[in-house]
Amino acid sequence: MRQTILIDYLIRQLALRDSSLLPASRDLLLSAFSAVSVVKADHDIVPQGSRPDRCTLIVAGWACRYAELSDGRRQTLAVHVSGDFVDLHSFPLKRMDHAVAALTDCTIQTIPHTRMRYITETDPHLTRVLWLHTLVDAAMLRQWLLSAGQRNALERTAHLLCELFSRLQIVGLASPNRPFDLPLTQADLAAALGISAVHVNRMIAQLRTRELFHWHAREARILDWERLRELAKFDPAYLILTDEPR
Amino acid sequence: MRQTILIDYLIRQLALRDSSLLPASRDLLLSAFSAVSVVKADHDIVPQGSRPDRCTLIVAGWACRYAELSDGRRQTLAVHVSGDFVDLHSFPLKRMDHAVAALTDCTIQTIPHTRMRYITETDPHLTRVLWLHTLVDAAMLRQWLLSAGQRNALERTAHLLCELFSRLQIVGLASPNRPFDLPLTQADLAAALGISAVHVNRMIAQLRTRELFHWHAREARILDWERLRELAKFDPAYLILTDEPR
DNA sequence: CGCTGCGTTGAGACTACTCAATATCCGTGG
DNA sequence: CCACGGATATTGAGTAGTCTCAACGCAGCG
Numbered sequence: 001m002r003q004t005i006l007i008d009y010l011i012r013q014l015a016l017r018d019s020s021l022l023p024a025s026r027d028l029l030l031s032a033f034s035a036v037s038v039v040k041a042d043h044d045i046v047p048q049g050s051r052p053d054r055c056t057l058i059v060a061g062w063a064c065r066y067a068e069l070s071d072g073r074r075q076t077l078a079v080h081v082s083g084d085f086v087d088l089h090s091f092p093l094k095r096m097d098h099a100v101a102a103l104t105d106c107t108i109q110t111i112p113h114t115r116m117r118y119i120t121e122t123d124p125h126l127t128r129v130l131w132l133h134t135l136v137d138a139a140m141l142r143q144w145l146l147s148a149g150q151r152n153a154l155e156r157t158a159h160l161l162c163e164l165f166s167r168l169q170i171v172g173l174a175s176p177n178r179p180f181d182l183p184l185t186q187a188d189l190a191a192a193l194g195i196s197a198v199h200v201n202r203m204i205a206q207l208r209t210r211e212l213f214h215w216h217a218r219e220a221r222i223l224d225w226e227r228l229r230e231l232a233k234f235d236p237a238y239l240i241l242t243d244e245p246r
Numbered sequence: 247m248r249q250t251i252l253i254d255y256l257i258r259q260l261a262l263r264d265s266s267l268l269p270a271s272r273d274l275l276l277s278a279f280s281a282v283s284v285v286k287a288d289h290d291i292v293p294q295g296s297r298p299d300r301c302t303l304i305v306a307g308w309a310c311r312y313a314e315l316s317d318g319r320r321q322t323l324a325v326h327v328s329g330d331f332v333d334l335h336s337f338p339l340k341r342m343d344h345a346v347a348a349l350t351d352c353t354i355q356t357i358p359h360t361r362m363r364y365i366t367e368t369d370p371h372l373t374r375v376l377w378l379h380t381l382v383d384a385a386m387l388r389q390w391l392l393s394a395g396q397r398n399a400l401e402r403t404a405h406l407l408c409e410l411f412s413r414l415q416i417v418g419l420a421s422p423n424r425p426f427d428l429p430l431t432q433a434d435l436a437a438a439l440g441i442s443a444v445h446v447n448r449m450i451a452q453l454r455t456r457e458l459f460h461w462h463a464r465e466a467r468i469l470d471w472e473r474l475r476e477l478a479k480f481d482p483a484y485l486i487l488t489d490e491p492r
Numbered sequence: 493c494g495c496t497g498c499g500t501t502g503a504g505a506c507t508a509c510t511c512a513a514t515a516t517c518c519g520t521g522g
Numbered sequence: 523c524c525a526c527g528g529a530t531a532t533t534g535a536g537t538a539g540t541c542t543c544a545a546c547g548c549a550g551c552g
Contacts, residue, residue, distance in 0.1 A: 067388055067391075139339070139343050145387060
């Protein structure tokens with residue numbers, strides 16, 4: 001039962017990047033997950049500076065990672081949706097240099113570091129796939145940094161929407177020419193984009209005026225994918241949508 | 247002979263994060279490195295979009311990674327010094343989503359992906375250490391994103407200087423209260439900070455006025471580490487300076 | 493039915509940008 | 523050893539993008 005949920009999202013992500021992973025490897029990973037638990041919106045799932053002894057998977061809901069300066073300024077580092085490992089990197093890294101928080105109520109499952117270690121000792125193929133998984137996260141960070149440094153506020157907003165839409169498609173939570181559920185607030189987007197919430201509002205309004213994107217009451221709709229992609233200069237290659245042996 | 251050079255820098259980095267790595271593992275890594283070769287300043291070491299069949303180590307010189315938008319805007323994603331693997335992640339990722347370029351003349355050595363694969367098949371401990379190595383890169387990316395999103399130009403400049411100084415200390419190319427060699431141009435810093443070269447100049451001037459940092463003719467000197475660190479809100483924890491088993 | 497949180501809009505301020513001019517450094521060739 | 527040219531650094535002036543503060547609208551909920 002619990003596997004079924006995981007297969008729907010996590011396995012879709014793993015299979016996308018390496019379909020040659022054996023069922024035995026897949027089961028080695030899946031069989032160690034805890035029962036599901038729930039985290040309320042706006043609560044930390046993993047605090048900054050902690051030393052987790054397990055990795056957390058989002059089964060349902062939206063979460064984010066953020067880093068905080070000593071004076072309280074916060075930057076969102078990633079947005080996570082169903083099927084995302086939010087802190088797979090905590091296994092090699094040990095200490096969390098940032099926090100993970102629930103943006104909406106989240107259903108999660110965890111897998112102990114001891115199992116991760118066992119995987120690295122016994123299953124090189126699965127280990128490489130998990131390593132890749134952490135590197136796709138890093139690739140997204142690079143795109144966010146490219147956005148923060150070089151894209152203006154409008155392009156940056158468009159780019160985030162493109163990325164989220166593409167990633168939701170991977171796990172089957174969105175499909176072309178259909179609306180999708182976007183339960184974030186404009187303040188959430190602002191924290192992710194490194195601009196003020198007021199300015200996010202203006203940028204969203206501009207996307208609406210240009211008939212690229214519409215968003216009301218959590219229902220988001222991409223009106224012109226090609227033009228939005230062009231505006232954002234979005235190239236999905238970094239999401240590693242190709243399947244090749246690792 | 248060639249190992250001697252590597253030990254000086256790369257091994258210092260690996261040992262810092264896990265001194266329990268066995269000599270056999272270390273040698274498994276070191277023995278596969280190519281002879282040194284040289285890349286002239288401003289030349290690409292690894293082009294964006296390529297599919298390298300080897301990983302590259304900087305033996306001497308300064309390099310950077312950068313991503314480029316289709317209209318030519320560039321963002322530097324990382325600055326690399328002696329002892330840094332610039333594209334270790336190319337092994338799991340296969341395709342480069344960004345480029346690596348020499349900022350100064352660089353001496354490099356490479357290790358084939360085939361050897362990397364062999365390591366993952368036979369040496370779980372070394373594999374975890376290499377995985378960690380790619381994740382320290384990701385931790386730096388997070389700090390850069392935090393800088394880009396939340397730190398102003400002055401703080402950001404100070405933070406980069408703090409990071410570079412700390413990393414140079416790791417490999418023994420800088421030490422407290424002593425000047426160090428900083429062969430970058432202000433334009434290089436601008437590309438890394440996501441601000442204009444003119445503004446970098448003003449920020450450096452301000453650090454000089456505040457008697458925090460002095461830089462002339464490649465010789466850089468941190469005048470007041472504590473105050474610079476405070477200004478930058480630099481917390482070196484993300485560089486993983488602690489040694490614990492992986 | 494009145495909070496409270498979120499979204500929207502306007503006005504003025506500030507940070508960092510661009511363009512442009514000048515200064516300085518460094519390597520090269522005479 | 524000096525003169526030159528190109529790259530780099532410095533400074534000034536005006537501008538653009540984004541910020542902050544503030545007010546108001548609207549919807550959901552206790």
